[in-house]
Amino acid sequence: MAENIYDAIVIGSGISGGWAAKELCEKGLKTIMLERGKNIEHIKDYTEANKEAWDHPHRGERTQQMVKDYPVLKRDYPLNERNLDWWASDKDSPYTEVKRFDWFRGYHVGGRSLMWGRQSYRWSDLYFEENAKDGIAVDWPVRYKDIEPWYTYVEKFAGVSGSAEGLPELPDSHFLPAMEMNCVEKEVAARVKEHYKNTRKIIIGRCAHATVPLNDRQCQFRDKCWFGCPYGGYFSTQSATLPAAMKTGNLTLRPWSIVTKILYDKDSKKATGVEVLDAETMKTYEYKAKIIFLNASTLNSAWILMNSATDIWPDGLGSSSGELGHNLMDHHLGVGAQGIVEGFEDKYVFGRRANGVYIPRYRNFFGDKRDYLRGFGYQGGGSREGWSREIPELAIGGGFKDALTEPGQWVFGMGGFGEILPYHENKVTLDKTKKDKWGLNVLAFDCELKDNEKKMRKDMLNDAKEMLEAAGLKNVQAGEGDGTPGRGIHEMGTARMGHDPKTSVLNKWNQVWDAPNVFVTDGSFMTSAACQNPSLTYMAFTARAADYAVSELKKQNL
Secondary structure (H helix, E strand, O other), rough: HHHEEEOOOEEEHHHHHHHHHHHHHHHHEEEEEEOEEEOOOOOOOOOOOOHHHOOOOOOOOOOHHHHHHHHHHHHOOOOOOOOOOOOOOOOOEEEEEEEOOOOOOOOEHHHHHOOOEEEOOOHHHHHHHHHHHOOOOOOOOHHHHHHHHHHHHHHHOOOOOOOOOOOEEOOOOOOOOOOOOOOHHHHHHHHHHHHOOOOOOOOOOOOOOOOOOOEEOOOOOOOHHOOOOOOOOOOOHHHHHHHHHHHHHOOEOOOEEEEEEEEEEEEOOEEEEEEEEEEOOEEEEEEEEEEEOOOOOOHHHHHHHHHHHOOOOOOOOOOOOOOOOOOOEEEEOOEEEEEEEOOOOOOOOOOOOOOOOOOOOOOOOOOOOOOOOOOOEEEEEEEEOOOOOOOOOOOOOOHHHHHHHOOOOOEEEEEEEEEEEOOOOOOEEEEEEEEOOOOOOOOOOOOOOHHHHHHHHHHHHHHHHHHHOOOOOOOEEEEEEOOOOOOOOOOOOOOOOOOOOOOEEOOOOOOEOEEEEEEEEOHHHOOOOOOOOOOHHHHHHHHHHHHHHHHHHHHHOO
């Protein structure tokens, strides 16, 4: 475009950014999508997709040098030999921890849509109404009826497999055929259902996998998803939204483009464009547009808004309410149990199902009342131990090798995902004393679990153990691991939506109150966190906001 002028700018190319680009392009807007990291092309750049662990010097695991070079990434599973360059460098992109926060990022085209867990769950009004009922934070400015048609819209394109259950706490989606539970999962589910009189349910996970052909995509049950899928089996920017946007001829994709600020005109009270730092050349450019969609991921979107300070708003664009950067949430996890399931020694699994089972939230619902607010769900599954298990009686020699050629015991395990409340004091700010590789100020994190979550974790632990024992499992072991915020990789909040510009950053259409032609539709808009995986909700809100934005643009209201 001449002089870098477009109809729309999309900042970020992950799950929500990909959706924003698709919707805006399909509605006829000349759009540029700016991604701070490198390009990753579908299929061509999935270099690990057809490799096995034994193709690597260290069997895909981490080395001591990697542990030294990645002090944050080493805290959990992302540090590995196979797709390390899909995770942001701790050295190049540091941050400050006033309190510990584990921030795992992907700076490349597609973002974490290439590495996400793909679990996709709708919200019901039981979640949208809780803030108001509990007197916590602010009320959501929308309800399920506002979002339901948009859930259906995005599901039909993305593809969500699952089973219709008719649960008021977990509305059914527009489902593709569900993946099947294995024999042990079916048995444990039946026992739990009977014991708890159908008040607790184990269902197959609802996941963004095309279990039947869908727009030339179909899951092959390879379970190599986070290396990129050449078959487009799961939903990602590369497999789904980016090709759709490109097909229109309206999209320009510019990788290596770090958006440093949104440019604001105080006379028109609108944004005029963005400032971009080329991550390779260190040159600065400006791009102009009528509307801007901010989808850099929760924490980077907060950074961009805070870094867009003006003499009107010294704390950043969208800061007039005093809520920008605040109300940071994640899901707390690391609590669960597992046990041995007897009686299925003559059974085994077929294929590599890239999915598990799900236990929807049941605490503080339907008459249950605890000494904490909100609740949790569980994810897990059943499997037979394989060659990597340890056999205490054998440590070396031919007998050890022979034993490992036979499958081990059937085990069933489950881990909790708990809701963190939107506390104003859980926040990110700009640390103006520390800079990253590109000379930009970094974020400082001040976020922690509080008493409500700590009480909830006791139930998460005890309930898991109780359920498995009630289902007849043997040698049930329950444990609590690290629940540090960030480990759920479900960052939410920092630019919440609400009814009132005095208490929220965005209105019900995801517009920045202070600049109505700026829309924020990644996890930063979330007013509360619920306990289920949030990405499907980001997709629905993004499609809804894009439809509204184009409508307002045509009416010359933006």
